[in-house]
Structures are given as structure tokens and as C-alpha cells.
Amino acid sequence: MVDASITNALGSSDRDRLFAAQFVPSDRRASILAVLAFNSDLGSIAWQVTEPIIGQMRFQWWRDALDGICAGTPPVHMTAGPLSKAVIAHQIAPSALMALIDAREAMFLADQPATLSDLESLVRAVDGAVFSLFADVLSDGAASDDAYTVAGHIGAAWGLIGVVRALPAWVSARRFMLPSDLCRSANLDKDAVIERGPQPALRACLKPILASARGHLNQARQKLNAVPKSVRPAFLAGVLADGHLATLKQAQFDPFDARVQSQVIRPITLGRLWWAARRDRF
Numbered sequence: 001m002v003d004a005s006i007t008n009a010l011g012s013s014d015r016d017r018l019f020a021a022q023f024v025p026s027d028r029r030a031s032i033l034a035v036l037a038f039n040s041d042l043g044s045i046a047w048q049v050t051e052p053i054i055g056q057m058r059f060q061w062w063r064d065a066l067d068g069i070c071a072g073t074p075p076v077h078m079t080a081g082p083l084s085k086a087v088i089a090h091q092i093a094p095s096a097l098m099a100l101i102d103a104r105e106a107m108f109l110a111d112q113p114a115t116l117s118d119l120e121s122l123v124r125a126v127d128g129a130v131f132s133l134f135a136d137v138l139s140d141g142a143a144s145d146d147a148y149t150v151a152g153h154i155g156a157a158w159g160l161i162g163v164v165r166a167l168p169a170w171v172s173a174r175r176f177m178l179p180s181d182l183c184r185s186a187n188l189d190k191d192a193v194i195e196r197g198p199q200p201a202l203r204a205c206l207k208p209i210l211a212s213a214r215g216h217l218n219q220a221r222q223k224l225n226a227v228p229k230s231v232r233p234a235f236l237a238g239v240l241a242d243g244h245l246a247t248l249k250q251a252q253f254d255p256f257d258a259r260v261q262s263q264v265i266r267p268i269t270l271g272r273l274w275w276a277a278r279r280d281r282f
Contacts, residue, residue: 031086042104091141123159134234146226153220238282
């Protein structure tokens with residue numbers, strides 16, 4: 001049974017993947033949402049604290065809680081209980097949960113990435129771990145290497161798009177996650193973006209990031225046939241990633257544009273998710 005408090009929280013923190021989860025098998029949906037809530041709780045640390053030591057203490061709390069979560073004796077916590085049920089029901093390895101904690105902490109502590117490759121590594125570690133956990137839920141902990149490969153590509157694409165779409169929030173927090181090498185190539189002054197918002201050079205900086213995201217989506221699709229059909233719903237968010245890339249292009253690659261920041265899921269998008277689920281594609 002899906003926990004209403006988790007659904008309500010995800011409606012604000014991860015609305016896209018909440019909707020995509022409506023198209024996974026109903027007996028796995030609560031577990032998928034528990035994984036999403038776990039990721040959301042970890043991700044929220046970056047927005048709730050400014051002192052690294054305080055953030056690291058919160059990540060350590062989750063590490064310390066893993067033994068109980070995996071043993072069926074979780075701490076009293078909105079997310080820990082449902083996550084424990086998912087871990088036990090689907091034989092999820094503790095190391096998979098630890099990988100997400102470590103990746104989220106690395107993202108929290110990261111300075112501006114030096115290169116696009118560095119940014120890809122950061123986001124792939126986070127969102128690749130999330131999609132891998134989805135695959136674990138749908139395979140009862142027996143996902144194939146091919147499934148994990150697809151998860152890595154989908155995660156890289158999702159994370160790169162997410163960094164671009166979240167740029168206004170990063171700027172508000174006075175953090176800047178666009179790679180230094182791309183900023184130099186585009187002659188983009190990060191301080192100008194932080195102080196004054198969109199700059200003419202921003203488009204040239206973002207295009208290679210979004211091109212890389214598109215490339216990862218294409219690679220995931222090329223590998224999808226090797227993944228059992230029962231596991232493919234783990235990757236339905238790829239449909240939404242396509243939509244975000246299209247919207248960014250329509251907005252002239254301006255992440256501050258209201259169309260990019262809209263949280264509305266259009267009926268046509270729900271239709272595409274439904275069709276993708278029927279076809280075992282994304």
C-alpha cells in the first residue's frame with residue numbers, strides 16, 4: 001500500500017518520477033516510491049543546511065540507520081519504514097543503498113565541477129543509483145548488468161537535465177554546478193549569473209551538457225532490448241527526460257524560462273507515459 005505522506009512529499013520534491021511510478025506494476029509501486037522518498041530525503045540536505053559538517057552528520061544518520069532498515073527494524077521516520085519494507089520484500093542489497101548515500105554526500109560537498117566529465121560522474125553516481133534501485137525492485141534484487149548499464153545512462157541523462165533545470169535554485173543558494181571548462185569556452189562569468197541571472201553566454205555553456213544528456217538517452221535505448229521486459233518500467237522517466245529536452249530547446253536553452261520551471265504534467269505527457277509502458281519502451 002502506498003504511503004500517502006510519501007506521495008504528498010514527492011509531489012513537491014520529485015513530481016516527474018512520482019508520475020512515472022504510476023505506470024509500474026501496482027505491486028511494486030509502493031517500493032519504487034519508497035526509494036524515491038529516500039533519494040529525496042538525501043537530496044534535500046543540500047537545500048536545508050549550509051554547514052558541511054551538519055550535512056555530513058545527516059548523511060551519517062542514514063548510514064547508521066541502514067542496519068535496522070535492512071533488518072526490518074527501522075528507526076521511527078516517515079521514509080525509513082517504507083524503505084525497510086521495500087528492501088526486505090525485494091532483497092535489495094545494503095550496498096546499493098549505501099552507494100546512493102555516498103553519491104548524495106559527494107554531490108553535497110562538491111565545488112563547481114572542472115569538466116563536463118566530472119559533472120557527469122557526479123550526477124550519474126546519484127541518479128544512476130536511483131534507477132538501479134528501481135531495477136532491483138522490479139527484479140527482486142536480481143537485476144542484470146545490462147539493466148544497470150541502462151540505469152547508468154538514464155541516470156546520467158536525468159541528472160544532467162536536472163542540473164540545468166535546477167540552475168535558478170543553485171544560483172539562489174549561491175552555488176554553481178556548470179563545469180568550469182564549458183564556462184571558459186563560452187566566456188560565461190559565473191558571478192554574473194549568480195548576481196544577475198541569465199546571461200547571453202549561458203546558452204553556449206548549456207548546449208554541450210544537454211547534448212550529452214541526449215547521447216546518454218540514446219545509449220540507454222540502444223541497450224534496452226537486452227533488459228527483461230519486467231524491468232523496463234524502471235526507466236519510464238526517459239519519456240519525461242525527452243520532454244524536458246524539448247522544452248529547453250523551445251525556451252532557447254534558458255533554464256530561467258517559466259516553461260522550463262513549470263511543474264505541470266500535461267495530459268499529452270501522461271499519454272506518452274501510458275504508451276511507453278504498454279510498449280515496454282521509453
